[in-house]
Amino acid sequence: MLKEIPVSQLQIGMFVEAHGDGTLANPLCHPRDYVHSQAQINQFMALGVMKVTVDTAKSSLQATKAQNPPFSRQDREVARKVYSSCLSHAMDVMQKVRQGFTVDFTQSYDAVDTLMTGVEENPAHMVLLSKLHHYDDYTFRHSLNVSLLALIFGKHLGMEQQELRRLAFAGLYHDVGKFKIPLEILNKPGRLSEREFEVMKHHSIIGYELLKGHPGISEDILLGVLHHHERSDGKGYPRQLTMEEKDPFSRILTIVDIFDALTSDRTYKKAFTPHESIKAMFSWRNESFHPGLLEKFVECFGIYPPGSFVRLTDQTCGVVVEARPESPARPLVKVSFSRKLIPQLPIMLDLSETPRSADGGVDIENCLDPRSLNISVEHFI
Numbered sequence: 018m019l020k021e022i023p024v025s026q027l028q029i030g031m032f033v034e035a036h037g038d039g040t041l042a043n044p045l046c047h048p049r050d051y052v053h054s055q056a057q058i059n060q061f062m063a064l065g066v067m068k069v070t071v072d073t074a075k076s077s078l079q080a081t082k083a084q085n086p087p088f089s090r091q092d093r094e095v096a097r098k099v100y101s102s103c104l105s106h107a108m109d110v111m112q113k114v115r116q117g118f119t120v121d122f123t124q125s126y127d128a129v130d131t132l133m134t135g136v137e138e139n140p141a142h143m144v145l146l147s148k149l150h151h152y153d154d155y156t157f158r159h160s161l162n163v164s165l166l167a168l169i170f171g172k173h174l175g176m177e178q179q180e181l182r183r184l185a186f187a188g189l190y191h192d193v194g195k196f197k198i199p200l201e202i203l204n205k206p207g208r209l210s211e212r213e214f215e216v217m218k219h220h221s222i223i224g225y226e227l228l229k230g231h232p233g234i235s236e237d238i239l240l241g242v243l244h245h246h247e248r249s250d251g252k253g254y255p256r257q258l259t260m261e262e263k264d265p266f267s268r269i270l271t272i273v274d275i276f277d278a279l280t281s282d283r284t285y286k287k288a289f290t291p292h293e294s295i296k297a298m299f300s301w302r303n304e305s306f307h308p309g310l311l312e313k314f315v316e317c318f319g320i321y322p323p324g325s326f327v328r329l330t331d332q333t334c335g336v337v338v339e340a341r342p343e344s345p346a347r348p349l350v351k352v353s354f355s356r357k358l359i360p361q362l363p364i365m366l367d368l369s370e371t372p373r374s375a376d377g378g379v380d381i382e383n384c385l386d387p388r389s390l391n392i393s394v395e396h397f398i
């Protein structure tokens with residue numbers, strides 16, 4: 018509905034349809050855009066505009082956006098510190114493994130506990146950190162990301178604390194065996210030959226052997242590590258297990274492992290967007306994953322998982338910052354770009370509480386690759 022109001026009542030988030038009365042001294046103008054800053058309001062005043070016509074339906078939508086407080090910088094910094102301290106611990110342990118030192122893996126429970134506290138206090142920022150693209154130290158970050166994503170997913174599945182702790186541990190060390198694989202194979206730019214792949218496939222058995230016998234490393238952790246490349250159709254490795262034979266931890270690790278690998282840059286491929294990764298995983302769900310578990314994963318992380326760069330139907334763009342399990346296609350989005358992709362004052366938009374576009378609200382129109390647009394998502398979360 019259109020409503021004329023004095024410029025003094027104009028607020029950030031309102032949609033200005035028009036101003037002016039069509040005379041030469043006061044020509045009719047149709048900005049048809051949201052007010053993004055106080056500077057725009059000041060500009061109207063400087064131009065001598067007395068009244069503006071606003072679209073109240075669109076304005077209330079933006080007001081809903083503005084009411085949601087943005088994630089605080091402090092939360093982000095705390096999450097960053099948790100992620101970095103766990104990463105440096107993982108790097109330290111893995112490098113010792115590579116150098117052949119005897120490692121006390123159980124010390125890593127401290128790092129797992131730190132990670133669990135981080136996820137408890139700040140799950141959204143922790144997930145977002147796992148989805149930033151860092152190509153150089155993939156193997157280390159991947160280990161931590163699998164632990165982190167498994168923790169969040171396990172929590173969503175209703176696992177209790179001690180079980181979650183063991184699952185996070187299994188995630189952290191699921192690929193520890195890779196640190197015994199020759200570097201020329203592990204870091205080979207390009208795809209592996211058949212023979213090299215056969216060598217690489219040993220990493221799950223090597224990891225199992227490295228961890229076996231250490232106090233505090235239970236059977237469910239060992240099986241999770243050993244079986245994380247087993248598939249539902251019995252075509253995985255190392256044992257070609259059937260769906261029923263796969264243990265509960267490895268069912269979870271298989272999903273988060275593939276999701277993290279797809280959404281990461283590798284020597285031979287660029288990262289898929291989180292949304293593309295989910296689509297690809299759905300096409301493999303019958304042969305790769307335990308029945309119904311991928312659907313639970315999507316319930317937990319959404320169809321547009323955190324870190325996705327999306328265009329909304331009002332053509333503004335932003336980053337998905339938090340999934341909404343009750344509505345997987347309508348997450349919380351930090352809208353930071355105008356329709357012309359110009360950075361704007363960020364606004365939090367909880368799509369799960371916003372009407373659909375058919376009802377005068379807004380939907381996600383599509384998912385974009387921010388890097389093809391020279392946008393670094395890291396700066397906008």
Ligand SMILES: [Fe+2]
Nearest residue numbers: 191192245246
């Ligand atoms: Fe692996």
Ligand SMILES: [Fe+2]
Nearest residue numbers: 159191192274
């Ligand atoms: Fe992995």
